[in-house]
């Protein structure tokens with residue numbers, strides 16, 4: 676809202692449902708189960724001003740209905756196992772169903788569940804899983820109506836809370852020394868951070884579905900031809916996580932900044948459809964305790 680002396684106008688309006696918890700088991704005929712756990716946020720925009728300015732609820736899709744739509748699609752969508760694709764399906768469904776809505780923003784946070792490998796068995800278990808990390812996949816999809824026949828889709832994906840530490844292979848030297856500097860230069864230090872990554876896929880266009888059940892959302896069949904794009908989202912996510920860990924482990928780090936840039940470079944060069952990457956690597960300090968007063972050197976590794 677913006678205020679003037681004479682009147683107050685509504686400039687933008689957006690609402691929706693936060694943290695819809697979704698857990699889906701996909702049972703294959705060979706007895707193998709696939710599971711996903713998501714926290715889904717769905718926000719919508721469109722011709723909804725009168726619900727704010729005139730108390731007219733006739734344009735309001737209840738947030739409770741948004742939760743039900745999310746549950747319904749989680750049950751019936753073929754795309755549930757890939758959060759980027761599920762978010763595209765959910766947004767496409769909502770914008771096709773409600774003509775007065777123009778824009779949908781979906782965020783999905785995916786929790787880790789990895790198959791247990793039972794001692795003595797060569798294959799991972801068919802239906803038992805463990806949480807093998809606190810890091811999450813985070814997906815954001817913004818879908819907007821363009822010409823009535825198609826939707827423009829901006830998809831970003833990434834990682835949150837991937838906690839890493841290395842006990843050597845990291846230096847920090849040569850930085851500005853002036854009257855504010857107390858930090859000691861070190862050729863070798865412990866480096867730890869909680870990795871936060873967001874990468875942008877090149878924008879895509881999605882046809883508006885014509886099926887009465889609005890479930891004819893479809894993605895290209897031949898994933899081989901789309902390596903590194905949004906249609907290859909699971910492999911992109913695996914490569915992004917693995918190259919982040921690889922670089923963190925192997926880079927002789929001159930600084931967080933220099934290591935961060937190398938990570939971003941790898942994410943972009945390994946994935947043809949990714950045109951931008953943003954890392955946040957907050958330094959988690961492990962400062963050695965000075966024990967020289969006890970005659971013990973704890974400052975030299």
Ligand SMILES: O=c1[nH]c(=O)c2[nH]c(=O)[nH]c2[nH]1
Pocket residue numbers: 847858929930931932958
């Ligand atoms: O890799 C680092 N970059 C910095 O900019 C910085 N600043 C700081 O105090 N320690 C570090 N480490």
